[in-house]
Amino acid sequence: MTHLPDxxxxxxxxxxxxxxxxxxRLERTGDAEVVxxxxxxxxxxxxxxxxxxxxxxxxxxxxxxxxEEAQEAVTAALPEAVVDPVxxxxxxxxxxxxxxxxxxVAAGTSDAPVAAExxxxxxxxxxxxxIITDVGVxxxxxxxxxxxxxxxxxxxxxxxGMEGALPxxxxxxVGVPLVAVPTSVGYGASFGGLAALLGMLNSCAPxxxxxxxxxxxxxxxxxxxxxxxxxxxxxxxx
Numbered sequence: 001m002t003h004l005p006d007x008x009x010x011x012x013x014x015x016x017x018x019x020x021x022x023x024x025r026l027e028r029t030g031d032a033e034v035v036x037x038x039x040x041x042x043x044x045x046x047x048x049x050x051x052x053x054x055x056x057x058x059x060x061x062x063x064x065x066x067x068e069e070a071q072e073a074v075t076a077a078l079p080e081a082v083v084d085p086v087x088x089x090x091x092x093x094x095x096x097x098x099x100x101x102x103x104x105v106a107a108g109t110s111d112a113p114v115a116a117e118x119x120x121x122x123x124x125x126x127x128x129x130x131i132i133t134d135v136g137v138x139x140x141x142x143x144x145x146x147x148x149x150x151x152x153x154x155x156x157x158x159x160x161g162m163e164g165a166l167p168x169x170x171x172x173x174v175g176v177p178l179v180a181v182p183t184s185v186g187y188g189a190s191f192g193g194l195a196a197l198l199g200m201l202n203s204c205a206p207x208x209x210x211x212x213x214x215x216x217x218x219x220x221x222x223x224x225x226x227x228x229x230x231x232x233x234x235x236x237x238x
Contacts (some may be wrong), residue, residue, distance in 0.1 A: 023055045031125055031221070032056045035063035037088070042073030045090075049078060053092045060093040062124045064117060064217050087116030087216070091124055098128040100227025102220075103153035105146075105170060107136035107160035110185045114216040115159045118181060121220025122157070127227035137165045143173070150174045154230035155223040159216065161185025164196030171205025177226050179219045180210045 013020050025033045032055075035048045045063055052061040066074070066088045074081050074090045081092045102122040106115035112133070119129045130149060135142040143166070150156060150170060156178040160166040167180035180203070182196035189195065193213035200210045211218040 023052075032059050032061050034061070034121075034124075034217070037063050037066040037070050040070070042067070042070040045070045046073050046077045049074065049081065049090065049092050057093070058096065060091050060095040060124045062121065063090045064088065064121070066090060084116055084120055086112055087120050088113065089117055089120045091120060095123055095126060098123070098126060100127050100154040100224075100230040101130055101152065102127045102223040102227050103130045103132055103150055103156050103176075105132045105135060105150070105156060105158045105166070107134075107158075107162070107166045108185070109134055111159045111161055111183050114181055114183045114214050115157075117216030118157045118159065118220040118223070119216075121217050122224040122227070125221055125224035125228075127154075127224040135166070136160065136162075137169055140169070143169055147173055151176065153227075155179070155226040157181060157216075157219045157223050159183060159219075160200075161193060161196050162190060164199035167200050167208050167210075168203040168205045171203060171208045175207065177223075178205075178208050179222050180208055181216055181219045182210070182213050184214055 012023055022033045032052060035045060037045050049061060049063050071083050071085060075083050078092055081090050083090045104115050104119045119131055122129050132146050132149060135146060151174045153176055156176050158167040158170050158178060159181040161183035164182050167178060171178050180200040182193045182200055184193035197213055
């Protein structure tokens with residue numbers, strides 16, 4: 001059996017044994033690596049967050065999909081971290097200067113966990129956030145009542161379960177770039193969010209992009225990057 005020679009430490013990689021942190025990601029993409037908490041032990045989550053923050057002290061670092069045990073461990077070991085039990089996230093450090101605005105639009109209060117994850121992610125990735133809740137299509141007057149806030153954003157994240165119709169409605173009201181997030185909220189025939197996903201993929205409104213079911217994190221990254229590249233507010237409103 002042939003054994004490859006030990007290459008020694010790799011630049012841009014922090015090897016913790018159970019994980020190899022990509023510490024060059026911030027330089028390559030403008031955004032630090034994120035800790036995906038599912039499947040990791042609470043102590044691993046704490047060590048990963050602490051190591052990422054030590055590597056990027058001037059930036060916020062994020063952990064997502066944290067169990068209650070992991071949230072408690074982060075709170076105890078890193079009291080300066082901001083833990084959100086609704087979105088199941090933890091943030092260590094400050095995001096810095098925020099550029100552009102992302103409006104996170106949730107159809108119902110049952111979509112709150114995914115919307116919270118999206119909002120926290122967008123902030124960590126450098127955008128200001130406006131959260132608009134409970135404006136589902138069962139009461140269209142609620143959507144119309146926030147149209148000015150929708151139009152003022154540089155990117156929209158629209159979160160909905162059930163039949164997933166809200167992104168189509170919003171996409172027909174404003175011309176702001178929009179990423180739709182289907183959630184697994186709904187009764188049996190929603191098939192764990194598949195009905196909402198298919199509805200959003202088949203949206204008749206132009207300019208609607210779609211991420212996977214319950215993927216608030218992916219939507220937050222996309223929207224923040226769009227917002228950061230947006231035209232400066234004073235120019236847009238001129």
